[in-house]
Amino acid sequence: MNYQVLARKWRPSNFTEVVGQDHVVKSLMNALQHDRLHHAYLFTGTRGVGKTTIARILAKAINCENLQDFNPCGACSVCQALDEGRFLDLIEVDAASRTKVEDTRDLLDNAQYAPNFGRYKVYLIDEVHMLSGHSFNALLKTLEEPPPHVKFLLATTDPQKIPVTVLSRCLQFNLKRLLPGQIFTQMQDILKQEQVESEPLALQLLARAADGSMRDGLSLLDQAIVFGAGKVTADDVNAMLGTVGQRPVENILTALANSDAGAILNKIDEIANIHADFSTVLQQILQVLHRIALAQQIPGAVDHEFDREMITTLSQRLSPEDVHLYYQIALLGQRDLDLAPDSRMGFEMVMLRMLTFKPVATESMPIKPKQLPLPNPTTKQQSAIKTVRINPPELVAEKIVQEYSGEVKSNHSWSDMIAIMKLESLTRELANNCILEYIDNEICKLHLDASHQQLLTPSREKKLQQALQDYRGTPLKLVIKIGRADIQTPAIQSAKDKEDKQQAAVDAINSDANILALKEHFDARVMPGTIEPV
Ligand SMILES: Nc1ncnc2c1ncn2[C@@H]1O[C@H](COP(=O)(O)OP(=O)(O)O)[C@@H](O)[C@H]1O
Ligand SMILES: [Mg+2]
Ligand SMILES: [Zn+2]
Structure with a gap:
């Protein structure tokens, strides 16, 4: 022959x-x-x-x-x-x-x-x-x-x-790389004339694996025909490419959406049993995440894909933030996979990392992962998992005050109080780097920005306590706790205000018509560092 x-x-x-x-x-x-x-x-x-x-x-x-x-x-x-x-x-x-x-x-x-x-x-x-x-x-x-x-x-x-x-x-x-669709159609035409049976899914997988090269695609097709003894099936193609079918990838991502570590490890076990190549599986996951991200931004982007249903479902189950986070973790994980003691272990760590760094669910929407119903893929329903960001410092400060709300018996904000107390230089610095946690007629609690704890000396603490006592008009106990480094203290606020003012001044100068004209006609430049807010 x-x-x-x-x-x-x-x-x-x-x-x-x-x-x-x-x-x-x-x-x-x-x-x-x-x-x-x-x-x-x-x-x-x-x-x-x-x-x-x-x-x-x-x-x-x-x-x-x-x-x-x-x-x-x-x-x-x-x-x-x-x-x-x-x-x-x-x-x-x-x-x-x-x-x-x-x-x-x-x-x-x-x-x-x-x-x-x-x-x-x-x-x-x-x-x-x-x-x-x-x-x-x-x-x-x-x-x-x-x-x-x-x-x-x-x-x-x-x-x-x-x-x-x-x-x-x-x-x-x-010459351009060929699109998977172009390679697919060519394969289909050829197989028809060769009278070889094939599953469309198998050809889609091959066309994608060809990576833009028609020759590579046709060589893979040759292999698949031999592998499948004359018939090209998706299972054979997956086995041949070292990839896993759509199902395991979908299962893993669904388990991830459910935050179900047990299910993830089970799926990995299944993948290991069919001797798939974990680095290829990670690539598949990257490809699927990429298409989920597309589908989330541009509805209809995956309409012509064979795995449309999976992508649509997952794009509703996963939040866009999660998808991008997973993509990034998978991308870096791919780089490190060879460094892991073995590829399965490396793969497991990548998947668990995705789980670990997934933003936590809010208390207001408790989710029992395994009971989460699958949303109907035809409705544009948002993921039930809402994410919580790490609170910005202002919110933390605000919250501390609010915890005692009603009890903070002061008519002034902390920075106003500092101004009223007329503190001398370093005591004022100490106060400026604190936030007020609580005050009443007996006790005042402050949080000191940890990065400024060197400001806290017994004598300054004494002076501040005295000033607070004078301000309230009653004997007062002062407690200063060292707080987080990034709380929104008056010092930070004032630095920020100063920066804002500076920026406003720079913007004003840069958009000033006279200055623009000078720049244009005389090639003038504003000397750096010479702009000051008035
Ligand atoms: N644009 C194309 N249309 C149809 N078949 C193609 C195309 N490009 C490559 N092929 C297939 O791949 C084989 C190798 O293509 P070739 O032109 O030698 O590629 P190269 O770009 O490497 O020179 C061809 O024999 C043909 O079967
Ligand atoms: Mg050539
Ligand atoms: Zn001729």
């Missing part, structure tokens, strides 16, 4: 059969139509997107005796000879295997002779970036003064490695 790999067997033989790359194909057909072919083309793009294919079709079209709508006819002697690889005027070089200068020089020496058979001699140099410096020089010489009967078609995955002198003499076309 003579099995030809799909990628070779199904290489497009004319422009119409090329999938995608419309921008390139259209330009080339236009050039053929108006007989305005450039003497050198460079096709760039990643592997397996059609560089060699398009170059060969163009080589054929240039010499075809009977162009059909600017497509090579496929029937004339030129097309046939070219398809069979025996056309003398096509000189195909794989630079990856012929990098020595002599080779190139030999080849190019012949360029001056007229074509044997066709109208043009076509040099197709594949992976041209592999040529040595001397070879490039030889090529450049011919490119500078190309004989009229010669066309150069160059292809490379790595245009950065080509000297600019060569680049500037070529018309460059950048």
Whole structure:
């Protein structure tokens, strides 16, 4: 049996059969139509997107005796000879295997002779970036003064490695990576003609795994056919790719949404039992999280995906904040996976980290994870899990006061009190770095910003106590506790006010019409540090 790999067997033989790359194909057909072919083309793009294919079709079209709508006819002697690889005027070089200068020089020496058979001699140099410096020089010489009967078609995955002198003499076309949908359709067409049965889900998985390369996609398809003994199923494809099906990924993310550590570990156990590759599974989770994030921002973004239902459900179960947090953790986890003692352990830690750093649920909405009903995926219902941010310092301060609300028997705010008490410099500093927790006619409780605790000396404490006593007019006990470092003390507030004022002054200067005019006409600049608020 003579099995030809799909990628070779199904290489497009004319422009119409090329999938995608419309921008390139259209330009080339236009050039053929108006007989305005450039003497050198460079096709760039990643592997397996059609560089060699398009170059060969163009080589054929240039010499075809009977162009059909600017497509090579496929029937004339030129097309046939070219398809069979025996056309003398096509000189195909794989630079990856012929990098020595002599080779190139030999080849190019012949360029001056007229074509044997066709109208043009076509040099197709594949992976041209592999040529040595001397070879490039030889090529450049011919490119500078190309004989009229010669066309150069160059292809490379790595245009950065080509000297600019060569680049500037070529018309460059950048080929795009193919979309999963384009690869999927091509696979489906091919399998239909090959009469091989397949599950659509299997082809979707393969098309995505192809990562934009049609050749990679078709090679994977070859493998899948062999693996499945002639039938391409999703289970086989998952097993072959080391991926897990959609179900385990969905289960893990659902367990995460439920904050159910036990379920997560169970799922990991299941994944380990089918010998999936944990780093691939982590990638799958990243892909799914990415699409959930898309779906949350742009409803309809996943409408055409095969796993739409899963994405929709999860995008309602998980909050956008969680999705982004999980994505970040998975991304970093992927980097560290190789460092873990084994990949399963690394994977487990990543999943548990997601659980650990998940923002806690509010008390007002207690959730018993396992009883949480699945929301109806058709309604745009928000996740039941509301998140609580770490309270900003002002709120903490406010809350401390409120805990004693009604009992704080003071008509003034703490900063007003400080002003009224007329404290002397360092005692005032001490007060400014406190917040008032509680005061009545017997006791005053203050919280001192921990980063300023060096201000607290017995003598200052005594002075402050005396001043408070004078302010209240009754004997008073003072208790100063060292508080958190970031409480909103008057000192912090005043620093912030000062900063705000400064910013306002800077903004005012920067938007002042006169100053703008000075800047524009005299190239004036405001000296940094010279703006002061009045
Ligand atoms: N745009 C495309 N349309 C259809 N098939 C393609 C396309 N690009 C690549 N292929 C498939 O992949 C194989 C390799 O493509 P090729 O043109 O050699 O890729 P490269 O860009 O690496 O030169 C082709 O034989 C063909 O089967
Ligand atoms: Mg190629
Ligand atoms: Zn022809």
